Amino acid sequence: SYGLMKKTLLRDLKNEFLEFIEALEIYFYEFVEKASDVHPISQIREIEPDYIISFNYTHTEKYYGINNVHHIHGVIRDDLDCGSNNMVLGVNDYDNKDFIYFVKYFQRIQKHCGVDYKYIINEPCIFKSSDEFDKEYNDYELYIYGHSLDETDKDVLKFAIGDFDDKNQFQMKARKVIIYYYDQQDFELKVINLITLFGRDIVEKNMDDNKIIFIKIDSNID
Template identity: 95%
Template sequence: MVMMEMRNTLEEMDNKKILIVGNGFDLAHNLRTRYSDVLEVFKNWKSFYGSYRNRKTDTEFVEKIADNTQNALESYYSKNLEKLDKLIEKNSWIAYYSGCRAELDLWIDFERELVPVLDIFDFILSADINFEDGSIKFERNSFFKFNCFFYRYFTILNNKIFVRNDYIDSNYGLKKKKLLRDLKNEFLEFIEALEIYFYEFVEKASDVHPISQIRKIEPNYIISFNYTHTEKYYGIDNVHHIHGVIRDDLDCGSNNMVLGVNDYDNKDFIYFVKYFQRIQKHCGVDYKNFVNEPCIFKSSDEFDKEYNDYELYIYGHSLDETDKDVLKFVIGDFDDRNQFQMKARKVIIYYYDQQDFELKVINLITLFGRDIVEKNMDDNKIIFIKIDSNID
């Protein structure tokens, strides 16, 4: 009787499929979700917003942001665009990222460009300030690049950082809490601007068609690293957005989009760290419950182990170590005996071209080591499949 119950449970688990999607999933559906797509709109905002207000459709830029320009212009919600206009006009983070190098394209580039900003503010918080003029001496030439973007906080001149008077108290020194609060609030406004972009320029302006290769997977559950609702076109109800999701109505609820660095040593900047934001914004860990149910059975070995009860499909995710906590949880990790335990029965990774294939292999090796990757590829437990973007 016990053996029959175990067999039925295992038969049910045989059909369990989990699909992880990253930004490449949205790009495969021709959505403008690249980091560079966002910057394109921010950099050319005055041109677009002027066209929008005048309902003109004769500019090259406006044609780039939507396939059906006239319908797109009419569908934009004026209140959202008015808010975005105000944010773009005054937000230090938008100014900074709009001024970043043109070749930046991926969201991992965004995270990397965030670190040096935190570094300069970290330096300001710990440096000795000349209270007479609010200046801090420095020797790092890299600081000069921030001068025109964060001028509401400081000015850089002659190898000195001059902190604004708003953040200096003649008796007590630097107003650390005020500076951090304002920097954080501006960052939250920046994330709000991103949500408006995704809401108005991606979800409302796009015509999505399901891709046959993805539909054939027939996943039971989707773990999404994207902010969009693209997975809804596949009729999957069980979805967990790791980094939050765009609201259906921007006037209701609060923004729960997660955006930041993987970690930062100085916890004064914890509001810019992704794992804290996931907790703070109640993104939850629903994916863990799905992966682990049922998760333990008594093996013939001398210890209990997790049963490899699902196939894992990864589409459009770079496998970069910035998401290693989630990736290791669903793929596998080293146990207390330093033995690698594969959690998924099989991992199928989709790649776009040879360069993308090589990048994903390199990132896997970074996560798990060469020996683990080679062994599981040889055993056909890690399989690579080239993307076929044919639509249904």
């Protein structure tokens, strides 16, 4: 019957999907994590971040001596024979719940990647105002390096950058967003993806106000 064929197909797709992720972990473990010719990038080191949301599967942060990191899409194991694979790989939101297993947000839940970044971003800071009292709010600069800004991660990006409130008014969450790009083509892609996320007017206004800033990646390494 159709129902049985559908169930079998979904089961086979899930199994092949998991096998592909495990194969990808082996690749990253053998050819990326063990690479000996990796050097820190000066431009990243100069940022000196307090906290990192890493979309990488490898321990990139070790080259910069940073410990306060949330691997939002999981991370490869130190020993592939121990524990279980928690790497997140998937597509954007999909209305058909039959395929929810292949959606990123479900993968993050299913693999216990957590939402630590939300607590860090929502942690209030004290801002010394010119008034007679201090204002308490989130005051941070967000640096985006090596991410395409694709809408498959729109829930995370909107939570960190800003989003529309109940009155459909855009509220910038970060005080400033600095986005690094490789070349003109990459710059254009990132602008297009930002417009897809927030709309042309929001992107143009915040770029004009220097709240969204693009910086070209240089080739300097330490």
